[in-house]
Amino acid sequence: MTESEIKENLVKIKEKIWECEEKSGRSRNSVVLCAVSKFHPAEDVFACLNAGHKVFGENRVQEAYGKFNDIRSSENLSLNPELHIIGSLQTNKVKKACEIASCIQSVDRLDLVREIQKQCIKLEKKIDVFFEIHTGEESKAGFESISDFKSVLELFSSGEFPNLNAKGLMTMAPFTNDESLIRKSFIQLRELKDQVNKEFPNLLITELSMGMSGDFGIAIEEGSTMVRVGTAIFGERNYQ
Ligand SMILES: *Cc1c(COP(=O)(O)O)cnc(C)c1O
16 A cells, blocks of 8 residues: 555545444544554554654554554654554463553453563553453453453452553454344444443543454444554555
């Protein structure tokens, strides 16, 4: 993709998001667009930054580390991307993830939470976290069980992780053309958020990260506050 193609795609996606917001009675710009730049080069991120876009998602720490350190050390200091880690995270990658990201959306187990807390203390930094929840039959990512998830929230609720802001839930809908299954997965995430906010009123879980290139319209209808869009902005990924 050329820089101008990426910019055009970005405008198109923003317009579609506005349309979906309006259709579902949501206020304009209430849904954040996270541009998923995995497998795409730094130039593609620059194209978005030059168009005024700020929020990016990457799923592999190693790749993101090089790319975003390069971008941030470039001459143009006004370009300051906000990076979210959205892919499953190994414990030994947490240090680098905390160095480069302002949010980790793929938190799926207690030992990961403990490691993020440990690394954030060393970095004297606070970080946002989203909890990844398994909603579709086919997606394997996310907490093993809802009771595992709730026992982690229990610890958050008692103040165990002062450097982590528990901000949201994240999910991936099943890979299917069956719209009702996709919708069901988003509804499940929204209902879980409502439920945990009742059970843990001192936590403020406000965000729902759901919806990708193929299904973000449905996600917004079901209450998404952040959509993670890659292909529709940057084109197909080349996994070689
Ligand atoms: C790759 C990825 C996306 C973006 O998917 P597209 O279909 O390219 O928009 C969103 N969320 C996660 C967790 C991803 O890994």
